[in-house]
Amino acid sequence: MHNDPSEFEAIIERHSSEKQYLIPILQDIQSQFNYLPPVALATVSKQLDIPMIDIISVASFYNAFSLTPRGEHVVTVCMGTACHVRGGPKILEEFERRLKVPAGGTTENKQFTLETVACLGCCAIGPVVVVDGDYYAQQTIGKVESVLKKYASKEKNNGKPREN
Numbered sequence: 001m002h003n004d005p006s007e008f009e010a011i012i013e014r015h016s017s018e019k020q021y022l023i024p025i026l027q028d029i030q031s032q033f034n035y036l037p038p039v040a041l042a043t044v045s046k047q048l049d050i051p052m053i054d055i056i057s058v059a060s061f062y063n064a065f066s067l068t069p070r071g072e073h074v075v076t077v078c079m080g081t082a083c084h085v086r087g088g089p090k091i092l093e094e095f096e097r098r099l100k101v102p103a104g105g106t107t108e109n110k111q112f113t114l115e116t117v118a119c120l121g122c123c124a125i126g127p128v129v130v131v132d133g134d135y136y137a138q139q140t141i142g143k144v145e146s147v148l149k150k151y152a153s154k155e156k157n158n159g160k161p162r163e164n
């Protein structure tokens, strides 16, 4: 899957195949394929004449990039101290139970990837869950199902934070 360099060449050419556009190129690939396939990295390396090791180090540095396949929707549960004491671990357990994957995993149908984060920087509204960039404040176990339902049948969106 995604082993054809031509799939990525068009994206690279859109950015004039210039080294300075490495990050926007990786962003476009990530957004289209939900991760950075190995062939994509090799094609970028060749077309931009940047050593593979440098590309991997950029891709590993930024959280927005993933080197392994991700689901269509990314659920991030905050496990920072403030969210932890307000029930973060129980909420994570409920996501794990409903999605049938452990934290860090992707569902078999590739619909959801479940991740954790140390702190999202909005501790006052915790426990916090983020799905595809949408923030859900003051989460409880009882709200997990409705959060998942919103995304289960919906295309990936780059939506703004929504009210809970």
Ligand code: FES
Binding pocket: 078, 079, 080, 081, 082, 083, 084, 118, 119, 120, 121, 122, 123, 124, 126, 127, 128
């Ligand atoms: S600990 Fe969760 S937002 Fe800071």
